[in-house]
Amino acid sequence: MSHQAMNGFGGKVLTLENMNPNVRKVEYAVRGAIVQRAEQIEKELKEGVKKPFTEVIKANIGDAHAMGQKPITFFRQVLALCAYPDLLDDNKFPEDAKQRARRILGACGGHSIGAYSASQGIECIRQDVSRYIEKRDGGIPSNPDNIYLSTGASDAIVTMLKLLVCGEGPDRTGVMISIPQYPLYSAALADLAAVQISYYLDEDRCWGLDVAELKRALSxxxxxxxxxxxxxxxxxxxxxxxxxxxxxxDVIRFAKEEHLFLMADEVYQDNVYAEGCKFHSFKKVLFEMGPEFSSTVEMASFHSTSKCYMGECGFRGGYMEVINMDPEVKAQLTKLVSVRLCPPVTGQALLELVVNPPQPDEPSYSTFMKERTEVLAALAEKAGLTEKTFNTVPGIICNPVQGAMYTFPRITLPQRAIDTAKEEGLAPDMLYCMRLLEEEGICLVPGSGFGQREGTYHFRMTILPPTEKLKVVLQKIRDFHVRFTKQFS
Amino acid sequence: MSHQAMNGFGGKVLTLENMNPNVRKVEYAVRGAIVQRAEQIEKELKEGVKKPFTEVIKANIGDAHAMGQKPITFFRQVLALCAYPDLLDDNKFPEDAKQRARRILGACGGHSIGAYSASQGIECIRQDVSRYIEKRDGGIPSNPDNIYLSTGASDAIVTMLKLLVCGEGPDRTGVMISIPQYPLYSAALADLAAVQISYYLDEDRCWGLDVAELKRALSxxxxxxxxxxxxxxxxxxxxxxxxxxxxxxDVIRFAKEEHLFLMADEVYQDNVYAEGCKFHSFKKVLFEMGPEFSSTVEMASFHSTSKCYMGECGFRGGYMEVINMDPEVKAQLTKLVSVRLCPPVTGQALLELVVNPPQPDEPSYSTFMKERTEVLAALAEKAGLTEKTFNTVPGIICNPVQGAMYTFPRITLPQRAIDTAKEEGLAPDMLYCMRLLEEEGICLVPGSGFGQREGTYHFRMTILPPTEKLKVVLQKIRDFHVRFTKQFS
Incomplete structure (x- = not known):
């Protein structure tokens, strides 16, 4: 490129060289190169290209409905009533669904979900979120003024990080994130030019978190x-x-001692499967530790409509609760979210239903409970199945899937595979996942997209496919792993 | 605060002093102090506090449904069908609504609007957006690969600005925006620490844009x-x-000569009322200027489901079309939007209906056209009424409302009002708007929130209230203006 072109005149105004350098550094593996290739293959299949498989199974992302999970009937009834209130006269809809729809519409400008809401979210929904949190946490009070509805949890997480980042050079804000991590965090930190501080989870102790490791990383x-x-x-x-x-x-004590703002991503709070495991909210533990902690540690907790038993990803609903936040900072937060006007009102409506589901004396209760229980029971079964199956494969070691929706097994790769990957300019687990995609039509995300200890290799797979399909997937990965290992040995 | 507290240990982790300084600089008047006061007054009214009025009329924001505008029946029928597909068996819904719902659901993962979509938006919707643009622009081709669906237009505008900002000190990216402007722009520039370059619209020539002024501002x-x-x-x-x-x-020629990326905010493209005025898309004009322009000028155009005849703000739907964007930059853009996973699928579905409305041979056509025409005719009537009424008030000068949804009249304020405002630490037009709110319950946005020439004062009011209510609002503002002028003379 000529000097003149480099200066812009003659070439493009906006080029890879002169665009925002922080954006260039952003990486988001969950929808990265491998997913793009998967979509290409899907197109090729549609066009009749012959492959060793007939469909691509996208186990790369926690997208429950895409994997065949059915929506909760009650939720969708209320949303249909909100979208088209003429249906409120239809006797096919149960009374509790109508009552919820009327409550939501009554809180909307002009009684329409097409009106903007308050930027922080519809007030009566924020109140119901607070009551939900109080119930979850055994009565510890929650203030609706501390609830911010959001466009999925991602939106609130990025907003919170944005508030926190300042300083230049050695004064630049550092943010501690686990390795492996969900790459929204590393992407947001790159975008904000914040410093990522990696602390490692202990794979040998079921991905446990050790305060000594937090201290090492911090210092x-x-x-x-x-x-x-x-x-x-x-x-x-x-x-x-x-x-x-x-x-x-331990984490709360560490945050207090080291004067850190605590961000608790608790979007999988209903997804706990392993015996002896229980979800403890950071807020509840904080308050149970006494006023020395509950009145000082600054915290934000995030939740979403996309996960748990509902899996309504497309609606982009979520909330965050902030605790002990400086009132002046809160005013700045409120101002900041107002620039985007409001989170999607349909997502807010859905969140209202999640925090205010049918009650035992209401007509939709039994169906709701049946649907909810079935989804969570199936997930628990699949969590166990996944762990058990992977651990029968030589060269795959898999921790129990205690909760959430993913397994992150460790894979042993032959040295020749590692060398081949290097030659091809790929991370070794990317080579592995790409081959798996091409040969079996299964789309996973390589561990390198989440971070892992040097010299170890993993992949992330969701456990969401229906049980029968999941069995096929596990079998195919097993066969592939044996074949891949043999091929490169 | 002690030195120790200043350093953090002992005080809050996150304070006004140590938060992101760019966020502190963000201002967004459309939902600023005056709206917060308006909401407080609404609460006071509910609690039975006596006021000189019985309701607050929020004319501060272009929120059609909140002002009583009814949703388009066809759109809401399809959205209800998408939310609760059991209704597809219901013969109360017209066939074309069902057909659209089936098309949308067929393009969703697992046939559910609860699945994530592709980050760029659902492919068949992007195709329909392209066809819509082609039809609008008399056949000039549009490529679905250049369409990015978004969470309202604001989201796409901020994303596009983010891509474009780089450099430090005198190399920092400068962005030209009109004064008066929509404060999303100044807010985004503050957040990104980009340099705002203000060019003034010419109030005396109906807020016309003059290239000489662009050149002055640029140089x-x-x-x-x-x-x-x-x-x-x-x-x-x-x-x-x-x-x-x-x-x-002229603007396109200027952008080419000065090597600028062109961002065309065209969210009000259907809102044109004045005789002799017509909406010309930047893209169409660009292509009609010949290949010297159409193959070089880099551009993004933004549209939204929130405005025009539908006014569906709560759904947060929108799209942008990028033209002549460097393919490597486009890949970066695609990566960047993938971090937030996808725009709300209900907003995407609504956008599909906006770009693919009922056709003449379909059962919903006549109702759709009737509803659409009524909304736009009422807006045109209110645009004329507003201009006419304001221009009868001594001390208010109002340009014709040729399009969009707002009037931005100039108000003459007595020197004593200006002095009083200074004493109270307020912009003079903020004092004016605050008094109007307290005395008449009408919420407007002061001109200072949008920018205006030094020494001039304005307010922004939407023309969205129903005609009869708008007449009352205009009368009240008229009375208030006379009273305010007398009081401060």
């Missing part, structure tokens, strides 16, 4: 940034662990 | 930043002008 980071935030995902994504109460206490 | 800016972008809002917000074809050509 290493203090030399080049200003650590201000710790992010925790519980239940874990991609690693599926469920944190013990003790561990949560 | 003044080159001393302290790197101007790379020009943003145009047409039809104008808050100023309601509709640009002539000639003016659009």
């Amino acid at each position: 290493a980071a203090r030399t080049h940034c200003n650590p201000r935030v710790i992010c925790i995902i519980n239940p874990g994504n991609p690693t599926g662990q469920v944190q013990s109460r003790k561990c949560i206490e | 003044a800016a080159r001393t302290h930043c790197n101007p790379r972008v020009i943003c145009i809002i047409n039809p104008g917000n808050p100023t309601g002008q509709v640009q002539s074809r000639k003016c659009i050509e």
